[in-house]
Amino acid sequence: MLYFDGILIDIPTVKTMASCCDGNCAAEALREKQRGTLIKVLVINALMFVVIVIAAWYGKSTALLSDSLDNLGDAITYGLSLFAVSRSSGTKARVALFKGGLILAASLAVVAQIVHRLMVPVLPSYEIMSIFSMAGLAANGLCLYLLWRHRDEDINMSSVFECSRNDIASNLSVVIAAAGVWLFDNLWPDIIVASLLALLLLISSVRVIRGALIELRQP
Template identity: 30%
Template sequence: MSDCGCHHEAKNAQERRVLKIALVLNAVMAVIGGLAGWIAQSTGLLADALDMLSDATAYAIGLVAIGRTARFKANAAWLSGSVLLVLGIGVLVEVGRRVVYGAEPLSGWMIGTALLSLVVNVTVLRLLAPLKAGEVHLRATWLFTRADVVANIGVILAGVLVLWLATPYPDYVIGTLIGLYVIKEAIEILGDAHRARAASKPLAA
């Protein structure tokens, strides 16, 4: 009776609970960050909000993948990485548009919103810590959140520099760096997914 699968079921239940909490927190912060970024004319906040939206997508995919085959999980991670790659490129395009047409980012909104996001992301990162060494789709969710923490710190620093130097360029710089970091994380997730796909293929007879 020791092979009843109870441990596996308990593990799946714990994963679902963690991913549901992470999904809700990131979805809420994506909306808050997006609105704040629009009001503050901040590419850094907009990039951060898009990053958190992609996180929410990753958590949703992670929930669907629990209990599925290794091939399904690899495909879920590949989809997460692809979404993140597109968003990262989109951030760089938006930064370029702001540089050309100009913007006046509001440092108070940048710092306050990024601080709130940082609190949320550190909380989620601690919840996800037991999953970072797990299967590929779960590792992807941890990587997403790790990138968010770095981005939050960067936006706070950029907000301080915008206030101190009275120039929008620190916001452009952090928007660019977040975009590049997001692209790096996407490539890492896609690499994991590719290796997992290869490992899930049946051996030839």
């Protein structure tokens, strides 16, 4: 303790308060960085959804449609993650659980489209598939780069990173499907790739849901 101008000052207490302030400041700085990154990837994915869903409809590609649904799911996911940034770990886990449900819903939507395409077969446009899957690959590559540093920070950001990594696989798969349609002049490469993407989304949803449930069980 120290007397200064008639006031008793507890030096250890002052140091502890300063330390707490530093900790809070560091946590807030981290949250601000997360918010900034999430806003950027949210805008990118929302724009890419609009562009690719129009291209999928015009090009009659099921694989490209699944790619666009992935972008829509990600845009919603990033919005939810933005909401959860400054919330408790329990809230983040519940948001991650909801994200897992969205990914599962996207996989089921792709399966429904596959069934429809099998019943009403149409040859997709490999040119449109190639152009817009490459555009999506560039956009999602940028998102993955922005999210890379946040991938292990908490359940909220790790689930976001999981979604972005799925997008890269999705884009590459559509490029392969476009090459298959061009080479064989057949819709089956599009159907096969769309089926694999639906499976990828299903596996990803299980992984995100499992991680969220584990987090929720922790005291």
